[in-house]
Amino acid sequence: MPEPTTATPTDPTTATTAAAPPAAAPLRTRLLARATPWLFLAVPLAFLVTFTYTPVFNMLYYSLTSWDGFGPDQEFVGRANYTELFTRPDLFQVFFVSLFYLASGAVQMLLALYFATVLSFHVRFRNFFKGVLFFPYLINGVAIGFVFLYFFQPGGTLDSVLGLFGARGDHLWLGDPHLVNWSLASVSLWRYLGLNFVLFLGAIQSIPGEVYEAADLDGANRWHQVRHIVLPGIRPVVSLSAVLVVSGSLSAFEIPYLMTGGANGSTTFVIQTVKLAFQFNKVGLASAAAVVLLAVVLLTTWIQRRLVPDEGVDLV
C-alpha cells in the first residue's frame, strides 16, 4: 500500500499553468490565464494584509513610541520600551504562570490522544461521546467563566461532588494562591480538550483501514496497532498540537481574565500586556511586550521544530 496518509494538495498555480493553452493562444488569453490565480487570491490576500499584517507592523511601530493609546501625539522613543521591558524582572515573572498551562496542555494532549484512539475503534455510542468531548469547545468563554465561578465556590459544585466521595476538603479553589493556577489551567484543559481530540481523531481516521486489517492478519493486538500504526501515522498532527499548546500556554488569556481578572497571582503575560495598554495607557510599552511575546512564541516553535523535525509519514 504505497498510499501516503497526508496528501499534498495540488498547487493551484501549477495546475492552471498546466491547463493553459500552448503558446499559440492569443496574448490576452495567456495573460488572463496567468492572472486568474492572483485574482482569486486578491480578496483573501487583501483581508490578510488589512487585518493581520498592517496591525502587526503598526504594533511594531507603536512599540517604538510612548503613545498613550488615544492622544494624537506619538513621541518616538526608540528602544526605550524594550529597555524598560528587559530591565524589569517583574514583567517577565508572569511567564512562570504559563508553566501551569503548559502542564495542563501536556495532560490535555495525552487525554485527547487517549480518547481519540479509543473512539476511533468501534465503541458503543461513539458519536455521542465525540459530541460530549467536543461540546465544551463550542461554549463561549464568558459562559464558561460563569459556570466555573459557581463550580469553584466554597460549597459549590466541585466541593459537593468531592463530598459525595467522602473528600470533605475545605478548599478555596480560586482563593488559595497555591490552587488558583491549577484550577484555571484545568478549566482551560476542559475547554480545549475537544479541539485537540478532533484534530487527533481526524488524523487517526485518515489512516486507511487496510493497514489495520493487515495488522490483524499478522496477529497484532490493539496496543500493537496503537503503538506501531496510530502513533506514527498521526505524528505531524501531534507535533502541530504541541506547537499550539506551547504557544497557547505562553499567551493564555481568556479563562484567567474572565474568572479572576488576573488577581491572586494568576496574571499571565497577555493579561499584564492588556493592563499596561488599557489601564495605565502605556500602549507603547504594551506593544513592545506583545512584540516580545510574538518573538518568544516564534522562538519556542523554532526550537520545537528543530528538536522534533517534521518528517514525512510512511506506514509501510
Added chain:
Amino acid sequence: MEQRSAALLAVALMSITAVSGCSGASGGGTGGAAVAPSDPASVSGTITVLTHKTDLAGDGTLDRYAAEFNKVYPNVHVKFEAIVNYEGDVKIRLNSTDYGDVLMIPAAVPVADYPKFFAPLGTPEELDRKYRFVDGGAYDGQVYGVATNGNATGLVYNKAVWKQAGITGWPTTPDEFLTDLRAIKERTSATPLSTVYHEGWPMTAWQSYLGGASCDEAANDALATDPAPWAAGKELNRIDTLLYDAVHQQLVEKDPTTTAWEGSKNQLGTGKVGTLALASWAISQMKDAARTAGADPADIGFMPFPAQRDGHFCSVVSPDYREAVNVHSKHKEAARAWVDWFVDKSGYAQDEALLPTLKSGAMPAELQAYQDAGVRFIQLSQAKNAEVSTIDNQSEIGLNKPDYRQHIVDLARGAGGGGGLEGYFADLNRKWAAALKRAGS
C-alpha cells in the same frame, strides 16, 4: 479572547493611524465653542447622545427625557446610542470624529487632552456659579464637561443586621467599625462586610474615601507632591489598613475570589451581608434588590466612612461622568442645549436619587438623612488631578483600579506572598516616588 483582544487592539491601532492624520490637521480648526442658543425655537438638527446608561435607554426613560426636551426645543431631534462597554468603546472612537454630538467623557482621557476632543462650554468662573464639580472638567481657563450628577462616598449597610447586632450609632473610628463588624459576626448570621473582590471594580470604592477620612479637600492634590502617600499615619495608609484588618480578622466573605456582584446586592438586601463599601449611587440599586427579594427596602441605610474630624463625619462628593460636546459636532448649539437642559431641568438626579450637579437642585431623600446627621459634604480639589493621574499611570499602581486593593485583600488573607502589609506599603511608596520623580523631571 486572545483573538478578540488582538482584533480590538488591531482595530484601535489602525483607526488611530487613520485618524491621527485628521485630528492633527483639524486641531483647533474645527474648534469653536458650544454656545447655548438664545432662542430655543431657532436651533435645529439631529444630535446623537452617547450614553453608558444602557438600562435607562432600554426602558425608555431617556426617550421620555428627550420628549420633555422637545417641548422646549421643538426642532432638535435627540437620538441616544447606549454603549455597554462605554469606557473601552468610546475611548477608541475618540480617534475618529464620529463620537456623537454629546457624550460622557471617558475617564481615561487626560484633562489636558480635553481641548482636542471637546468644545469649550464657558469659563470656570461663569459655570461655577451654577454647578458643582466644575473644577475637574476645566482646562486652561475653559470648561469642557459638566457632570450629569454627583455621588457621595460612604458605605451601604443593612440597618436590620446592624440593629440585631446591638449597634445603634454609626462607628466614628476605624477601630469602632471593626468592633461593630465583630459584633455582627458574633450575634448574627450575616457576613459583616463583603468586598466583592471577584468583580474588581467595587474595590475601587475604597479609593473614594481619600479626603473623606481626613476631611481634607486637598487630599488628592497632595498626592502630586507626596513621595510617600502610604507612610504610617497618612490617609491611604489608614484606609488600606482598615480594609486589611477587616479581611485579616475574617470579617468578610469566606472566599472573596468567587463573590459575584448580583449575588452581593441580593445578599445585602436580604440581610445575609451587613455592609458593602459603595458610594451613594448604590443605594437605589440595593433597595431594588431588597424589593425583588421580598425584603424591606427601608432596611437599606447609608453610613459615612468611620472617621471623624472635630466631631463630624465627612463625605466626599464627586462628579459622575461629565457630559461634553464633540468638538467636531455640526450641531454644537443643539448639543449644548441638551447638555444644559439635562443637567438643569431634566430632574434626572432626583429621579435616580443622586446628588444634583445644579447647586440649587433639591437633595434626594437618601442623602437628606445624611445631611441631617451632620455629615459634611466636601469636594476634593482637582487642581493637580492631571499630575496625579500621570504619576499613577507611570507607577502602574492604579489608585482607581481594582488590582491594588485586591492585593491588599490577598495579603490580609495570607495569599499575597511575603512582605506583608508593611512591605506592600513600602513597595507602593517606592513606586510612587519613582514615578513622581520621573514625572517631575
